[in-house]
Amino acid sequence: MPLKSNLFILLRVLVGTLLVVSGLEKLVSPYQNFLYVIQNYALLPPFWEELGARAWPWVEFFLGVFLVLGFWLRWVLRGVMATFAVFIFVVGQALVRHLPVTECGCFGDLISFPLPVVITFDTALLAVTGALYYRLRETSSFSLDQHLSDDGRP
Amino acid sequence: MAKPSRLKWTLSIVVCGVLIVAGVKYLGKAFVPSHTTSAVMRAKGNPGAPIRVTEFIDLECPACAQGAKYLAQFMANHPGSVRLELKYFPLKMHRHGLEVARYAECAAREGKFWPYHDLLLERQANWSRLMDATPAFILIAGEVGLDPQRLNICLKDGSVDALIAQNQMEGEKRGVKSTPTYYVNGKMVVGINSLQSELTQLLNASQK
Numbered sequence: 001m002p003l004k005s006n007l008f009i010l011l012r013v014l015v016g017t018l019l020v021v022s023g024l025e026k027l028v029s030p031y032q033n034f035l036y037v038i039q040n041y042a043l044l045p046p047f048w049e050e051l052g053a054r055a056w057p058w059v060e061f062f063l064g065v066f067l068v069l070g071f072w073l074r075w076v077l078r079g080v081m082a083t084f085a086v087f088i089f090v091v092g093q094a095l096v097r098h099l100p101v102t103e104c105g106c107f108g109d110l111i112s113f114p115l116p117v118v119i120t121f122d123t124a125l126l127a128v129t130g131a132l133y134y135r136l137r138e139t140s141s142f143s144l145d146q147h148l149s150d151d152g153r154p
Numbered sequence: 155m156a157k158p159s160r161l162k163w164t165l166s167i168v169v170c171g172v173l174i175v176a177g178v179k180y181l182g183k184a185f186v187p188s189h190t191t192s193a194v195m196r197a198k199g200n201p202g203a204p205i206r207v208t209e210f211i212d213l214e215c216p217a218c219a220q221g222a223k224y225l226a227q228f229m230a231n232h233p234g235s236v237r238l239e240l241k242y243f244p245l246k247m248h249r250h251g252l253e254v255a256r257y258a259e260c261a262a263r264e265g266k267f268w269p270y271h272d273l274l275l276e277r278q279a280n281w282s283r284l285m286d287a288t289p290a291f292i293l294i295a296g297e298v299g300l301d302p303q304r305l306n307i308c309l310k311d312g313s314v315d316a317l318i319a320q321n322q323m324e325g326e327k328r329g330v331k332s333t334p335t336y337y338v339n340g341k342m343v344v345g346i347n348s349l350q351s352e353l354t355q356l357l358n359a360s361q362k
Contacts, residue, residue, distance in 0.1 A: 024175065024178070027175045027179065028175065028178050028179045029329050029331060030328075030329040030342050032335075032342045032343060032344045032348065033329065033331040033332065033335075033344055035344065035345075035348065036332060036344035036345040036348070039345055039347050039348070040345075046347075046351065061171065061175065062167075062168065062171060065167060065171050066167070069167065071160075071163065071164070071167065072160075072164070100216075144163065148160060148163065
């Protein structure tokens with residue numbers, strides 16, 4: 001397997017694992033903790049905050065699982081890019097509005113970063129995911145998509 | 155042999171994922187005590203009140219100060235309807251979180267927890283900025299009439315730290331991550347927005 005493919009597989013697994021850990025951390029905690037994080041960003045009406053707190057961790061978790069496994073890669077990568085774009089928008093508007101958000105809440109209690117660091121990190125992840133999408137053939141090496149397709153292509 | 159369809163794979167992955175999350179979540183819950191610890195709790199309000207609030211507080215947290223103000227107002231507006239119990243949950247991110255909890259606990263042991271708590275939160279913006287906030291804590295102790303000698307002895311008492319640690323451990327086991335976290339009639343709510351809507355709902359329900 002060429003070195004370039006290995007790099008894309010590694011990046012795919014890394015980004016996927018990040019999403020799995022982030023989603024799982026929120027899922028195993030009471031959902032109220034994440035609801036509080038969402039409320040701090042003062043962006044949604046209460047019903048959507050509640051829905052987001054319950055549903056979003058599952059979205060993160062399964063996007064991560066599917067990305068690690070390399071399954072439905074084209075769609076999953078689009079979903080992951082949309083996810084990071086949403087993160088960048090949410091954190092960005094908090095920065096612009098000078099909201100008193102001291103921590104992102106991205107990884108629950110595991111890690112905490114100030115918002116400018118978070119937005120940089122999310123932008124980097126969006127770029128990496130964009131690269132994975134652009135080089136889908138390499139990204140699909142050693143994936144479930146490749147295993148299931150008859151011709152070995154994603 | 156034909157490969158299983160993509161749909162079957164998708165369903166299997168989703169089911170496995172849900173089972174793993176449920177397993178981790180409920181395995182963790184199995185080790186959570188179903189009742190609160192026997193630690194002495196800081197409480198005020200009608201002991202027979204229909205609304206029982208347990209708060210996990212970090213006395214250096216600005217949202218906790220806002221929450222305390224809101225709760226005090228709510229209790230004044232609806233006398234006899236709320237019983238508030240407080241537990242310490244000093245966050246690592248706050249420089250004085252643990253120290254101020256020690257002082258508050260020593261005030262409690264002299265029966266002056268609430269006056270000390272109220273003054274601390276009222277002046278939180280001032281002392282939380284200091285590198286060394288001890289003089290501020292001592293000053294407030296003097297203002298509420300704590301005995302300096304008893305305070306000094308109490309601050310060296312290991313049981314104070316043990317109680318704070320016990321409260322914190324209980325909070326962690328119940329899934330507390332940030333402050334203020336409240337348990338309103340057993341239901342977890344985090345932050346003032348959720349507390350306001352929960353209390354309003356309960357009040358409306360009790361008035362029907």
